[in-house]
Amino acid sequence: MSLTFPLLMTTDTAHLKDNAKNQCFRLALEKYNIKLGLMNLSNRIIREGDLKRKHRMFLSEQEMHNWLSKEFERHDIDGLAALVLNEEDLEKFSPHSTAEKIFKESFQKSLSSLRMTQKIIDNQNISQGGGILRPDFILYGADEETIAVVELKNFKNPTREAGTEIGAYTNEIKTNLPFISDGDVIGIIISSEWPTLLKRYITHEIVWLQRKLICLEPCELNGKKGLVIKSIGDLIDTWVTHTFEKDNFGGYQICLYDEDLFYGRGEGRLNNHIPQMKSALQIMAAKGNALRAHGCAFLWKDHSYSSLAPYSILLLNVACFDIADKLLTKKKYREWGAIDHGVFNVIRDYNPTGHSKSHHEIFETSLGYLKTFCKPRQEGYGKLSGLNETMKDRAELISFSCWGFLADQHAKLLEYYYLNHGPNYLHDNPAIGVELIRRHIDGSFGVDFCEKKRNLI
Numbered sequence: 001m002s003l004t005f006p007l008l009m010t011t012d013t014a015h016l017k018d019n020a021k022n023q024c025f026r027l028a029l030e031k032y033n034i035k036l037g038l039m040n041l042s043n044r045i046i047r048e049g050d051l052k053r054k055h056r057m058f059l060s061e062q063e064m065h066n067w068l069s070k071e072f073e074r075h076d077i078d079g080l081a082a083l084v085l086n087e088e089d090l091e092k093f094s095p096h097s098t099a100e101k102i103f104k105e106s107f108q109k110s111l112s113s114l115r116m117t118q119k120i121i122d123n124q125n126i127s128q129g130g131g132i133l134r135p136d137f138i139l140y141g142a143d144e145e146t147i148a149v150v151e152l153k154n155f156k157n158p159t160r161e162a163g164t165e166i167g168a169y170t171n172e173i174k175t176n177l178p179f180i181s182d183g184d185v186i187g188i189i190i191s192s193e194w195p196t197l198l199k200r201y202i203t204h205e206i207v208w209l210q211r212k213l214i215c216l217e218p219c220e221l222n223g224k225k226g227l228v229i230k231s232i233g234d235l236i237d238t239w240v241t242h243t244f245e246k247d248n249f250g251g252y253q254i255c256l257y258d259e260d261l262f263y264g265r266g267e268g269r270l271n272n273h274i275p276q277m278k279s280a281l282q283i284m285a286a287k288g289n290a291l292r293a294h295g296c297a298f299l300w301k302d303h304s305y306s307s308l309a310p311y312s313i314l315l316l317n318v319a320c321f322d323i324a325d326k327l328l329t330k331k332k333y334r335e336w337g338a339i340d341h342g343v344f345n346v347i348r349d350y351n352p353t354g355h356s357k358s359h360h361e362i363f364e365t366s367l368g369y370l371k372t373f374c375k376p377r378q379e380g381y382g383k384l385s386g387l388n389e390t391m392k393d394r395a396e397l398i399s400f401s402c403w404g405f406l407a408d409q410h411a412k413l414l415e416y417y418y419l420n421h422g423p424n425y426l427h428d429n430p431a432i433g434v435e436l437i438r439r440h441i442d443g444s445f446g447v448d449f450c451e452k453k454r455n456l457i
Contacts, residue, residue: 057192057218057225061154064190064218065123065136067225068152072119072137079117080139080148080188084216085226087111093232099207103232106206110186110214113141114148126172135169146184147173153191153198164201187213190227199235208405209292244318244441249384250354251295251316254363255309257375262308270310273373274299274398277311278428280369281401284315287365288403291358294318296402296437298430300395309377311398314387315363318404319354321347355381362403384437400433410436 058064071083081087090108095101121138137150149169166187174180187205191198194215205211215230256277258270281297288295295317302312321343331340346352363378370376380390402410413436417425425432 057220058154061136061152064152064154067218068137068150068190069119069122072117079115079141080150080227081111081114081117083226084111084229085219085221085224086228090229095232099203099236100232102207102210103236106212107214107229107232110148110188110212113144113146113186113212114139114188116142117148118142126169128172128175133168133172135165138169138173141186144184146186147177147180148186148188149173150188150190153189153193182210183212185212187211188216189213190216190218192217194230194234202235210408245322246385246441247383248319248322248354249295249316249437250319250322250382251314251359251384251387252355252378252382253380253387253390254313254315254366254370255377255379256311256313256370257309257377259375261310270374274311276369276373277313278399280366281313281399281428283365283369284362285401285403285407287362288358289407291361292404293358293362294404294406295359295362296400296406296433298397298433299399300391300397300430302394303396304394307394311374312395313366314391315359316384316387317354317356317359317362318406319352319383320356321352322354353381353383397430397434399428400430401428402433402436406436406440409440413439 058067068083071077072080077083090104090111093104095104117139119137120140121135123134123136125132125134126138127133135149136152137148139148139150140146141148149166151166151169166189170185170187173185189198189202202213202215206213215235216227217230219226219228221228256270260269277299281299284297295315297316298314300312300314302310336344367376380387410433414425414427414429414432417432
């Protein structure tokens, strides 16, 4: 019942409170507020931080480094995780947004790799190219075979460099371990100060690049020195969206023309190549993930009798400049910075629609799979609403693939279907793809693809 109250609370409750007939609602609302207060109390340490127990412990980074180095030498310390004093707070933390959920998962996975660590670098130059790259610590996580890069910061001014330093150290490590996965490299930032540039670097690394990163602060709690997990709510200081408007997707149709239809040689030849078309979708998804792009593709059969392209692929890309336009509306004009004005000018003068270079590269990866049996051609450049209108009453969806953020959400949605609707769903089920798009579009807009030709679910 409490799940419905946030929606009810958006209505005018003043009139309801004066109405005796709504006594039950008032009592339920009171219980909800009590429950919400308790939940906020349990989340306070991770979301907002406990200011009473925080104070500067070290006068310099070197003092912090010396303390941590001695802690690593203790025989009763198996790993860095043993120094974390508030791990239980992270377990109890209830995310209120997708971004907070991704942060929590990143912190948990990073911490699990730090149960048993061995110090392999202690303030030594690791550069092999003549420069100087001196990480504070590099640790080996023995139980999960991970590498952890530790960067210490104690004052506000130099912390802006922490993000770029971790990236440089990681790249140098990959010189010696060229096949190490990004998921096996953990970033650890231990700092007393968290300026805006550092927070935004952390948000980008965790939310968009899916990197494993954890943020810790030195503290003294009940007379014991240690580390505490940094407040997640305090780190996410920028607006992060995971919902879109209908025209935040740009794209086009890849029409698969059958030459036999030009010469009246009969129909149905391309039906034998559906597995090859599905493979083209999968290779596009692989390329999209490699480019760290965000988009999806639908393979569909065209039931228009006049079409010479029996099949098409709808290729969609999240239009980043449209998202930026949405972000600008969240700010007051007087708060705009130079980059805000620059992005606004690009949107005003050029109206970019998401048909970017990476979008074209994703299309090009499919050609080796498609050109052997048809003539693929890009047509119908536009936004999702217009492309959707073209497909109405003629499109039978065959297959679906996605990449980037949408791929992560697709995996979770597919898991939900398996748990609640049974096992008879393929990974490329296009109806689940339609549901995925619907769930991430603001408002009541629906993707009204024609499904009357085939029962997809």
